[in-house]
Amino acid sequence: MKFGKFGGxxxxxxxVGPLFELNQAFQDxxxxxxxxxxxxxxxxxxxxxxxxxxxxxxLTEKLGGARxxxxxxxxxxxxxxxxxxxxGQILVAKKMGKRRIVAETGAGQxxxxxxxxxxxxxxxxxxxxxxxxxxxxxMNVQRMELLGAKVIPVENGSRTLRDxxxxxxxxxITEIRTTYYLLGSVLGPHPYPEMVRxxxxxxxxxxxxxxxxxxxxxxxxxxACVGGGSNSIGLFYPFLxxxxxxxxxxxxxxxxxxxxxxxxxxxxxxxxxxxxTKTYLLQDQDGQILNTESISAGLDxxxxxxxxAALKESGRTQYTHATDEEALSAFRILAKxxxxxxxxxxxxxxxxxxxxxPELLRSQLILVNLSGRGDxxxxxx
Amino acid sequence: xxxxxxxxxxxxxxxxxxxxxxxxxxxxxEATELYARTLVNSGTDILELGVPFSDPMADGPLIQRSSxxxxxxxxxxxxxxxxxxxxxxxxxxxxxxxxxxxNPLLAMGVSPFAQQSARSGVDAVLVVDLPxxxxxxxxxxxxxxxxxxxxxxxxTTSEGRLRLIDDCSTGxxxxxxxxxxxGVQNGVSETLKSxxxxxxxxxxxxxxxxxxxxxxxxxxNVALLADGVVVGSAFIQLIxxxxxxxxxxxxxxxxxxxxxxxxxxxAVRGASQKES
Numbered sequence: 074m075k076f077g078k079f080g081g082x083x084x085x086x087x088x089v090g091p092l093f094e095l096n097q098a099f100q101d102x103x104x105x106x107x108x109x110x111x112x113x114x115x116x117x118x119x120x121x122x123x124x125x126x127x128x129x130x131x132l133t134e135k136l137g138g139a140r141x142x143x144x145x146x147x148x149x150x151x152x153x154x155x156x157x158x159x160x161g162q163i164l165v166a167k168k169m170g171k172r173r174i175v176a177e178t179g180a181g182q183x184x185x186x187x188x189x190x191x192x193x194x195x196x197x198x199x200x201x202x203x204x205x206x207x208x209x210x211x212m213n214v215q216r217m218e219l220l221g222a223k224v225i226p227v228e229n230g231s232r233t234l235r236d237x238x239x240x241x242x243x244x245x246i247t248e249i250r251t252t253y254y255l256l257g258s259v260l261g262p263h264p265y266p267e268m269v270r271x272x273x274x275x276x277x278x279x280x281x282x283x284x285x286x287x288x289x290x291x292x293x294x295x296x297a298c299v300g301g302g303s304n305s306i307g308l309f310y311p312f313l314x315x316x317x318x319x320x321x322x323x324x325x326x327x328x329x330x331x332x333x334x335x336x337x338x339x340x341x342x343x344x345x346x347x348x349x350t351k352t353y354l355l356q357d358q359d360g361q362i363l364n365t366e367s368i369s370a371g372l373d374x375x376x377x378x379x380x381x382a383a384l385k386e387s388g389r390t391q392y393t394h395a396t397d398e399e400a401l402s403a404f405r406i407l408a409k410x411x412x413x414x415x416x417x418x419x420x421x422x423x424x425x426x427x428x429x430x431p432e433l434l435r436s437q438l439i440l441v442n443l444s445g446r447g448d449x450x451x452x453x454x
Numbered sequence: 455x456x457x458x459x460x461x462x463x464x465x466x467x468x469x470x471x472x473x474x475x476x477x478x479x480x481x482x483x484e485a486t487e488l489y490a491r492t493l494v495n496s497g498t499d500i501l502e503l504g505v506p507f508s509d510p511m512a513d514g515p516l517i518q519r520s521s522x523x524x525x526x527x528x529x530x531x532x533x534x535x536x537x538x539x540x541x542x543x544x545x546x547x548x549x550x551x552x553x554x555x556x557n558p559l560l561a562m563g564v565s566p567f568a569q570q571s572a573r574s575g576v577d578a579v580l581v582v583d584l585p586x587x588x589x590x591x592x593x594x595x596x597x598x599x600x601x602x603x604x605x606x607x608x609x610t611t612s613e614g615r616l617r618l619i620d621d622c623s624t625g626x627x628x629x630x631x632x633x634x635x636x637g638v639q640n641g642v643s644e645t646l647k648s649x650x651x652x653x654x655x656x657x658x659x660x661x662x663x664x665x666x667x668x669x670x671x672x673x674x675n676v677a678l679l680a681d682g683v684v685v686g687s688a689f690i691q692l693i694x695x696x697x698x699x700x701x702x703x704x705x706x707x708x709x710x711x712x713x714x715x716x717x718x719x720x721a722v723r724g725a726s727q728k729e730s
Contacts, residue, residue, distance in 0.1 A: 083556055083583045085512040086606035087633050089615065229518060230509070239511045246512065247634040249610060346556045346583070347509065359530040360561025361508040 075263075076383035082262035084349045087246050096264040098169045103271070108164060115160050119193065120150045122157075122275065126283035126440075131410040139293065139433035141426060143413070143443045144280045146304065153416065153445030154276060154304045155186035155257060161272030163190040166253035173197045173248065176255040177241040179206055179234035179300070180371035180418065181213025182445055183257030188222035190255075198222040201241040203233035206370045213449050231364050234374045238348055258301025259378035262349030266379055273307025276442060281311050284440060292440040293433065294319040298421040299392065300336075300371045302378035304444035309390060319391070322381060323425045325367035326394035336365035338377045339385060339392040352379040368397040369417035369450075395424035403427055404447060416445035457500060457549045457578045457602055457625035461660035461681050464499070470677040471499035472722040473662055474715065475553065475686030477520040478503050478537055479529025481697060485704045487537055489693070492711045494548045497719025500662075501541075502580075502684060505534050505554035512582045514637030516687045519694065531558045531567070535574040542575035551578045551604060551625065564592055568599040578602035578625035586615075586622040593622060604628050607657075609649060616656050626660040626681065629653060631667070638687045639666030642675050650679045670721035677725035685718055 075081055082092055102108040116122040125148060129141040146154035159176075166174060174191050177200070178184030184200040191198035200217055204226040207214055217224050230236040238260075245254040259266040259273075284292055295312060297305035299322035312318045327335030335341075338353045345354040347362055355363040355375040367373040384390040395403070400417055403424035408414045415423060422441050430439055464471050474493045478486050490501055506524035510517060531554075538550055552571065559567050559581060571579060579601055584592065586605055596603055602625030607616055610633060620627055629650065632643050643649075646663075653661060663676050664684025668691075676683045692710050696703035 081588055082585070083588055084585065085582055085608075085630075086585060086619075087608040087610050087630060089585045089587070090610040090612055229515075230522070235509065239509055242511045243514070243635050249633045345560055348511065349583070354557075356557065356561065358561065359532075360558035361525065361530075362557070 076380045077386060079351050079379035079382040080263060080266060081351050082349060083346045083351065084262045085246060087249060088262070091249050092262055092264070094169070098165050099264050099268045102165055102168060108168065112161055112164055116157065116275065120156050120160065121148065123279045124148050126280060126287065129411050132407065133430070135410055136427060136430040138430040138435065139437040139439045140435065141430060142284060142292065142438065142440045144276060144308065144440060146276060146442060146444045147413065147415065147419070147446035151182070151186050151189050152448065153182040153186065154273060154307060155183045156189065157275055157307070158257065158269050158272040158303060159183070159186040159190040159255060162255045162268070163194050163196065166196070166255070167194055169253065171251065171253035173199070173252045174255050175199045175201070175241050175244045175252055176257060177201045177234065177237035178257065179237070179373060180369065180416070181206065181210040181217070181449060182371060182416070184222070184224070185213050185216045185220070187255050187257070188217045188220035191222065192220045199244065200224045201227050201237040201244070203231065203237045204228050205232045206234065209452070210370055210449055234370065235362070242348070258303040259306050259380060260301040260348060260350060260376060266350065269303050270306045270310055270380060273303050274310045276304065276307035277309060277311035280308060280440060284438070288438060291315050291318055292438040294321060294429070294439045296321050296323065296422045296426055296439060297442040298323045298372060298418045298444060299377060299381060300374055300418060302381045304442050306378060306380055308442045313389065320389065321425065322390060322392045323421045324392060324394040325369055325372035325421060326396040326399070327366040329396050330394065334366040335394065336367045336373050336375065337394040338375065340394055344382070347376045350379045352382045353377050368400060369421065371416070371418040372421065393425055395421040399424040404450070413443065414447040415443055416447045417450045419444045420447070455547060455549055457551060457604070458660065460499065460549050461626055465660060465681055469726040470722050471662070471682035472497060472673070472719050473500040473502050473664070473682050473684040474498040474689060475502040475504060475684060477506060477517065477524055477690060478534045479506055479524030479527050480520040480690070480693060481523055481704070482527050483529060483533055483537060485707070487540060488704065488708055489711055490541060491546065492708050493715045494546055496712050496715030498548065498715060500549045500551060500682065502551045502553050502686070503534060503538070505531055505552060505558055507555040507558055510555060512635055514635040514687065516638065516690050516694065517636050520690045531562050535570050538574040538576050549577045550575065551580055552576050553580050553582065556581050556584045564595050568595045568601055571601045572599040576601060578604050580604040580606070580628060582606065586618050589622065597624065606630055607653065609633055613656060616653065620657040620659050623659050626662050627657050628684070629661055629663045629680065630665045631663050631676070632665060634665065636665055636687055638668040638691055642667070642672050646676070647679055670717045673718050674721040674725045677722045683722055
């Protein structure tokens with residue numbers, strides 16, 4: 074399946090057959106009431122869904138514009154939205170009879186969520202993590218190891234998420250018959266972008282219902298940070314047909330766009346093929362992939378989910394960026410004003426809200442996805 | 455001569471082909487040119503030239519490092535084309551296959567890439583992350599410019615898709631002898647024989663086999679079962695090992711490649727005429 078002219082399945086031959094099988098298992102699971110029941114039960118009783126929708130009253134007062142609501146994915150088990158996807162996919166893996174799980178991780182949230190799901194279902198788990206990220210997110214490495222996963226630091230290339238994905242794919246190519254690759258974002262070859270979005274859309278489905286119950290109307294604008302783009306697509310997707318709702322994705326501006334040291338794919342990127350999918354990339358004129366930079370490991374990646382690329386080209390969603398500095402400032406403001414320490418990734422979304430809310434009227438509503446909690450980031454600020 | 459023509463001719467003569475891989479620009483462009491000549495003079499039948507890419511996800515550590523060294527030297531697609539052109543000007547007529555990832559090709563544009571390939575003297579192209587399902591436009595354009603296509607088949611390829619791969623390949627089919635990335639291996643998979651027998655029943659195109667072939671013995675055993683054998687990482691390993699000698703390393707590599715290339719070519723010839 075393609076998202077307009079984006080997406081697809083650009084992979085070495087060894088992966089083509091297994092991706093067909095994966096797609097079959099995923100499509101079957103959608104029709105399987107027993108699968109859906111098990112998924113919903115785990116989401117409710119283990120993950121702790123539904124997550125709340127919290128009105129950020131003091132932040133609203135301070136900013137003096139639109140009223141702000143936070144979708145609290147930081148309150149999901151393991152502290153981020155990543156668990157929604159790992160539970161879903163691990164059930165698909167179980168259905169396929171796989172016993173070994175490999176995954177990549179950037180900030181470590183997807184790695185922790187994968188290790189957690191693997192522990193829950195008693196599966197072997199190997200996590201690839203860039204050596205730089207192992208250092209800057211050491212607490213999450215300890216968590217993964219406690220949960221029984223083997224964490225392999227990746228010393229190749231950028232030593233961040235990008236090379237962790239390449240290395241996880243190489244492992245998968247090699248151990249293809251026994252291993253399930255649990256990709257953590259709406260990236261990679263088909264069916265991953267569609268499957269991960271399907272497991273993450275619970276965020277938007279809940280948020281839509283909650284805001285209708287609380288306010289009796291839809292929000293004016295949705296805001297979420299965009300690394301690969303799973304928390305944002307999870308929030309946006311159920312609102313796509315609500316034409317009045319503006320949707321804004323916030324990329325990592327790093328040291329600022331002019332510095333060239335950032336991960337804002339929509340700011341200076343162009344379409345290309347990377348890690349199995351056609352999408353917007355940061356690349357040079359010869360098609361070599363560029364290094365990215367962000368204070369937030371989870372946004373530090375040169376490609377963006379292909380569905381975002383299609384939504385952006387259609388004009389349905391818009392994208393902006395927040396710099397490291399703006400994200401750090403938002404990180405502190407949210408902690409002080411609302412008693413919530415956000416993940417540095419989510420702080421990028423808050424940074425945009427801090428600029429945006431004063432431009433809107435008090436009668437307007439902004440709903441922002443607080444995709445994860447920030448305990449992991451205390452060493453970074 | 456085109457890849458297909460050569461392999462068909464060899465097939466008629468019951469002869470097997472040695473396909474030798476080099477990463478263009480490792481350790482620099484001039485060296486690659488010398489290495490390519492050396493391999494051709496030592497009996498290589500087809501040259502496979504790798505285009506450096508920043509994120510080679512189908513390659514093992516040896517070729518990843520090789521690719522990084524080439525990129526550090528600023529070697530890009532246009533330099534690869536330039537090298538092929540120079541080889542042709544100096545009357546090297548050995549068929550040349552480019553081995554590339556899709557993005558550097560896409561950045562050039564599929565049409566300009568195909569035209570440039572034809573002009574430079576590239577005979578065939580293998581795009582490692584472009585399966586036939588995504589290759590409709592690419593195939594049309596390459597065929598229009600008279601450049602052959604090579605698609606991969608692997609142990610996870612179904613019979614139905616094998617037919618598709620055979621149909622889409624106009625140069626030959628490249629069988630990946632094991633699941634995994636490129637690299638040096640200690641032996642040839644035990645199931646290779648039965649896999650290739652099944653493959654040959656389906657494929658009309660000539661079949662070359664690679665990934666992990668690293669000694670004259672492997673090469674001979676594989677050549678018994680296929681139309682050609684690809685050796686790659688073993689050459690790269692040899693080139694890498696000599697890097698500690700700096701400029702003298704290039705001289706050393708030329709002599710090592712001549713010796714190893716000859717041993718491989720002899721082994722592959724030994725497999726000719728012996729096939730059942």
